[in-house]
Each structure stands twice: as C-alpha cells, then as structure tokens.
Amino acid sequence: MFKKVLIANRGEIALRINRACQExxxxxxxxxxxxxxxxxxxxxxxxxxxxxxGPVPHSYLNIPxxxxxxxxxxxxxxxxxxxxxxxxARFASICADHGLTFIGPKPHVIAAMGDxxxxxxxxxxxxxxxxxxxxxxxxxxxxxxxxKKLGCPVLLKATAGGGGKGMRVVAQLxxxxxxxxxxxxxxxxxxxxxxxxxxxxxxxxRHIEVQVLGDDFGNVVQLGERDCSMQKPxxxxxxxxxxxxxxxGKVRKHxxxxxxxxxxxxxxxxxxxxxxxxxxxxxxxxEMNTRIQVEHPVTEMVYGIDLVKEQIRIAxxxxxxxGQSDLVARGHAIECRINAEDSRNNFAPQAGTLAKVxxxxxxxxxxxxxxxxxxxxxxxxxxxMAKVVAYGDTRDAAIARMDRALRETVVEGVNTTVAACLEIxxxxxxREGRYDIGFLPRLMAAAAVG
Amino acid sequence: MSDAAxxxxxxxxxxxxxxxxxxxxxxxxLRIERGGEVFELARPALPRTAPPAAVELSEPIVVAxxxxxxxxxxxxxxxxxxxxxxxxxxxxxxxxxxxEALGIRNPVRSRGAGRVVSILCADGDGVDYGRPLxxxxxx
Numbered sequence: 001m002f003k004k005v006l007i008a009n010r011g012e013i014a015l016r017i018n019r020a021c022q023e024x025x026x027x028x029x030x031x032x033x034x035x036x037x038x039x040x041x042x043x044x045x046x047x048x049x050x051x052x053x054g055p056v057p058h059s060y061l062n063i064p065x066x067x068x069x070x071x072x073x074x075x076x077x078x079x080x081x082x083x084x085x086x087x088x089a090r091f092a093s094i095c096a097d098h099g100l101t102f103i104g105p106k107p108h109v110i111a112a113m114g115d116x117x118x119x120x121x122x123x124x125x126x127x128x129x130x131x132x133x134x135x136x137x138x139x140x141x142x143x144x145x146x147x148k149k150l151g152c153p154v155l156l157k158a159t160a161g162g163g164g165k166g167m168r169v170v171a172q173l174x175x176x177x178x179x180x181x182x183x184x185x186x187x188x189x190x191x192x193x194x195x196x197x198x199x200x201x202x203x204x205x206r207h208i209e210v211q212v213l214g215d216d217f218g219n220v221v222q223l224g225e226r227d228c229s230m231q232k233p234x235x236x237x238x239x240x241x242x243x244x245x246x247x248x249g250k251v252r253k254h255x256x257x258x259x260x261x262x263x264x265x266x267x268x269x270x271x272x273x274x275x276x277x278x279x280x281x282x283x284x285x286x287e288m289n290t291r292i293q294v295e296h297p298v299t300e301m302v303y304g305i306d307l308v309k310e311q312i313r314i315a316x317x318x319x320x321x322x323g324q325s326d327l328v329a330r331g332h333a334i335e336c337r338i339n340a341e342d343s344r345n346n347f348a349p350q351a352g353t354l355a356k357v358x359x360x361x362x363x364x365x366x367x368x369x370x371x372x373x374x375x376x377x378x379x380x381x382x383x384x385m386a387k388v389v390a391y392g393d394t395r396d397a398a399i400a401r402m403d404r405a406l407r408e409t410v411v412e413g414v415n416t417t418v419a420a421c422l423e424i425x426x427x428x429x430x431r432e433g434r435y436d437i438g439f440l441p442r443l444m445a446a447a448a449v450g
Numbered sequence: 451m452s453d454a455a456x457x458x459x460x461x462x463x464x465x466x467x468x469x470x471x472x473x474x475x476x477x478x479x480l481r482i483e484r485g486g487e488v489f490e491l492a493r494p495a496l497p498r499t500a501p502p503a504a505v506e507l508s509e510p511i512v513v514a515x516x517x518x519x520x521x522x523x524x525x526x527x528x529x530x531x532x533x534x535x536x537x538x539x540x541x542x543x544x545x546x547x548x549x550e551a552l553g554i555r556n557p558v559r560s561r562g563a564g565r566v567v568s569i570l571c572a573d574g575d576g577v578d579y580g581r582p583l584x585x586x587x588x589x
Contacts, residue, residue: 034580049524049578065579068524068551072576098552 001316002026002076002101007045008066009081011370012387013292014041017079020308029073031066033059035378040370047073054380060084063091070100077101077315079308083382086291087114103315105270105290112266113288117159117197123285126265128258131277131284133199140180146198147176153201156180158187158194165190169201202284204438205277207231208244209289210259211299212272213310219320220263222256223303224329226295228275230424232347233441238417239424240295241334242302245395245433247278254283260324262288271296271311294337294387297366301333301391332395334402336421338369338386338409340377343420346444350414351379360408364391364401377414385411395433399425515588516567519558521577525551527558529573534584538566546584549577564588 004027007017014030018041021028030045035054042048049069052059059065061084070078078100080086089111092102104110113119120130134146136159147154147170156179158166166187168179180196188194206229214220227244228237244252259274262285273293275286296307305327314320340350353376359367369386371377377385388405392398406422427443429435521527529547534540540560547558567585571577 049576050580051524052579059579064552065524069578071552072524072526 001318002312004029004046004073004075004077005103005312006031006066006070006073006075006078006100007041007081008060008078008085009083010036010039010041010060010381011384012368013081013294014039015044015370016368017081017308018044020306020312021079023306024309024312026312029069029075031060031069033380035380038375040372040375049073054378056084056380063094067094067098067100070095071098075100077103077312079103079312080291082291082294087289089114101315103270103311105268105272109266109268110290113272113290115159116157116161116287117195119288120197120285122266123262126262128262128285129283131199131202131286134197136195136197140177143180143196143198144173144176147173150198150200153203155199155201156183156196157199158183158191159197160191160193160195161187166194166196202277202279202282204436205279205284206244206436207237207275207286208247208255208278209273209275209293210255211293211296211307212259212263212268212274213307213314213320214263214268214270214272215314215320216269216317217319218264218267219323220260220268221320221322221324221327222259223299223305223307223327225252225255226293226298228295229435229437230430230440231437233444234347235437236347237295237337238339238440239334239336239421239430240298241332241395241398242298243329243332248281251278251281251283258283258285270314271307294384295335297368297387297389298333298335301366301389302329302331303327304330331391331393332398333389333391334395334398335387335389336402336406337384337417338388338411338421339383339417340385340414341383341417342415343417344415347417347420349379349383351377352414353377354385354411355413356410357412358408358410359386360388360405362405362408364398365389365405366391385416399431515564517561517564517586517588518582519546519560519584519586521549521558521579521581521583523549523551523556524578525549525556525576527571527573527575527577527583533573534566534569536566536569540564540566540586547571558583560584560586562588 005021006029007014018028028045030041030048031051032042033052033054051065052062078095085091089107092107092110095102112122117136123130137143153169153171156168166183168183170176170179183196184194208225208227210225211223225244226240226242228240230239231237271292273289277284277286300307341347354371357371357373366389371385390398390402390405392401403425406418409418424430527549530545534546541563544560545557548555564586567587569584570582
C-alpha cells in the first residue's frame, strides 16, 4: 500500500479521498489555490501545499507545481478525483515519468477513451452498440452525405469535446453548413482540435451509466447502473439514483454485459463509468469516464463498497479479491446535488460567503461536502457545495428520506438548488420513475410560461 | 495576524500602541492589516541555539518599505553563496537563493537595493507557491 498520496483536487471530492486514505492508513498531501486557503480539505490533510492563484489554469491544472509538490513531499501516488486533471492522459504519463502512481487507468486507455470518436470505434470493435453515426468527418460535403443517410435530426460533435462545447443539433439539412462551421470553430477555440463526427440524435433518451472496477490481473466487475437523466438544460446532472427505476431486466442485463465486454476489450483498470443513452429497449454507448464520478456515492450505498478505497487498492497493485457473483445490490439510493446556483435564473452560478450552513442527518442520510458556516464560495470553481444522499430499502423510502433531508438543509448566503430538488421530487414523473433527459428543461419551460 | 485590537485613536496613537505591544513580546515580526491599513514591525531573529533566558530582546525597529520575497513555484529552496544574512545590505538585484523544481533551478532575487530584515526559510525547505522567503527593507 502507498505511504503517502497527493490529492490533486479540491472541495468535497478532496475530502472524500482524504477520508479513504486515512481509513487505509495512508498519509495525505492536499494542494490548494490561494482562494482555497481556508478550505476544509486543506485542514484535514496531513500536509497542504499552495500550488498557485485562484484561477484553475494556474493552480489545479498547474502540472509542474502539482508534480513538484508530490516530489517535495515524497508522495508515492496522486489521486486526481474528478474534473481538473482526472482524464488527462498527459498528466497520467507525466506522473509515471516521475515515479508517481496515477490512481486511475493507464494513460493509453485514458487517451483512447478521451477521444470520443476513437472511443466509439473501440466500443464498436468490442461489439458494443453505439449511436448510429460516422467516424471523424473530413469535410462539410461528407457531413451532408452522412446526414442524408442517417436522417435528420443529427448531432455534430467535437471529437475532443465535453461540456456541450463544439456540439450542434442539425434539425434539417439546410442548417448543416452553418452548424458545421460553428461547431468546428467552437471546437477549435475550446480544445485546439476542430475535428467533428456525427451521430443520429436520439430524442429525449434516458442517461444511464454503469460503474465498473478492474484490477491489473484481468479481473473486472460491474457495480450496476445509475440513472442520471435528471439534467439541467446545460446537460449537467442534478439528481442521480441507483438502481434505475422502470428498467426492464433485459435492458439492465444488456447494459451490464456491454460494460463488462467493453472493459475486458480495452484492458480497463481502476474505476470507470460507461455512459449509455437508453430509448425504449434500444441502448447506445455514449462515452466512458475514466475516473471516479461525482455521483459514485449512490453506487456505494447500494453495494456497500467504498469505490475510492477500491481505486487506491487497485492502483497499489492489489487484486479486487471478489467476483461478480459476490456483488449484490440492496435497496435504493438517491443523490441530490446542492449547488450554489439560482434555479429561478437558469441555474446561474452564485459566489459569496455562506452565512449559515446546516446539513441533514439521521438514518440513511449521507452528506459529502466541504462547506461550513462562514466558508466562501470562490467564483473560480464548480458551484457544487454538497451532495445529499438518501438510502432506503425501497425507492419510495429513499424518496421520503430525501424529501425529509432536504427540508432539514439550511444554506444562507447564496441561492441553492435545494428548492428545485424538492420540486422535482414532488413531481408525479419522478415519483413514478418515468423521466428522461428532457424532463427538467420541459419543467423549467412550463414554469417560465406559467 | 489579520485582526488588530480595536482602537479608535489617531494613526500615531495606534502605531504607538502597536510598538508597545510588540516590545512586550518576543515576536520577530508583527503584521497587522485593518481597514486597508497595513502596519508591520520587525526585528532581527534571535539565534535559535541561544538560551532564551540569556538573550536580551533588541529594540523594535519600525520598518518602512517592507517587501516580502515569496516563492513563485513549488520546490526545494536553496541559498546561494555567499548566504545572505539578516541585517545585510543588498545592492540592486541579487540572487539570494533558488527554488529547485523538477530539476530546474529557479532563481529567487532581491528586486532592488535594501537591507535583509528577516530570512524566513531554511536551506532545503520544501516551499509552496507564495511562501515568504525573505523580508527586505527597500531603500
């Protein structure tokens, strides 16, 4: 096992990793920006090093300072958390070059899965169903031919993309030329890579993802699915749950089988998530996230497995020590993201000082957070402040607990998503487990009209 | 230290109170920021090996134009020879030390003529971004 791990992240996930390390008897080094000097993750770690000023490129993406911190403090390994450098194959390679273990998959796997067009090709080779579409397009003429063949609406996507950048919906062929030029320019500006590919647009599908773990000895397991269809118009997730409600046994098994097949095909190691679009009985691979996910606690709650500890154990060269038949999901878990956002203003991010914070507790409630009364929300980072997770023997019990927990939650000083989550929880569609990725945008549009 | 004791008097009165407080302590440096005002007092550091009872505290010095030289990257700090000493006068830009990061030597320089008021790091220290290394009283 490692003696000391550098945690290359901030906020709740830095604390989450710190807790896992402490329970494993591993010492920790936190990094922080000048804006995060008073943050909880700085106080909880055994050592803490400032790596730069507030803006992300100068601190949490500052690879030389992060690597130098790991070397100065004599760390064995770096846990990247999610976001920031977690899916950077270059960073993973640099870690290896300096004798540091990157707690995640191998750099070549990150590279293959990070390039979306390549990932789709790899998945096709593995026999995994992908959204009907093309490889990388070489010209607008090729795009036009492909759109005619697939039938509109289609989606132009940047192969280096993420976060909706370099993505355009083409509703009809006449829109194609403009969309192609716009997406190329945006992708070039955002990722320094303007290459695009095309997919058939699946209208309002469900977003369902499968958690996997693999070790260096060829053992791979899946830890069931999470339904992440409750998304803001920006495609950012707001509520997640495990397992997915109203999923037929056939579709569930298909998803789990595809995830395992894909992982074995690419020799996947450590924790990862395969994201799928589900429309009726049709299932399409969308992308793979080669890291721990924000919403990993719902899987932990139903499987009783600490995924972050598993990541660390696997990276330290240990075997999984269990097989698929040892894993049994029990009960139901729901996660609500408590963000510093104004849900009445299209979830606009908020910055400021938290005058008062009181999180819920009691049976079946878990809160992962790094904020406290008096903490500040800097303007540089993601607006998520906390994840409230509710567990119940049944989905109804989990919903009732979440409803109770959100009503206990007090955050003063910034607008939050608590009220929006409560509103969603009260809808018939959520209660019945019948919602897709278009549900929340439709709810918001109806509220705006109303 | 970021919070001064409340004082509603004049600037001179506040500085006098500050100096009196400083004299009563064995602090080497005291910095107070309040309402946009910054007061900083310093005196040469005591030798670490000296027995505390045998040392008489030097008179406090009110330092003007105090400038803190900080690390601008993460690495191991090393002095360059001749090693600067507290109280030493520095002429112009001079390399006082360097931060070694990923095998590269990154110089730490004085930014103009002045006197070294305090040395805040030791040879071989691991330093992070913004870590104070030297305090200089600039001319």
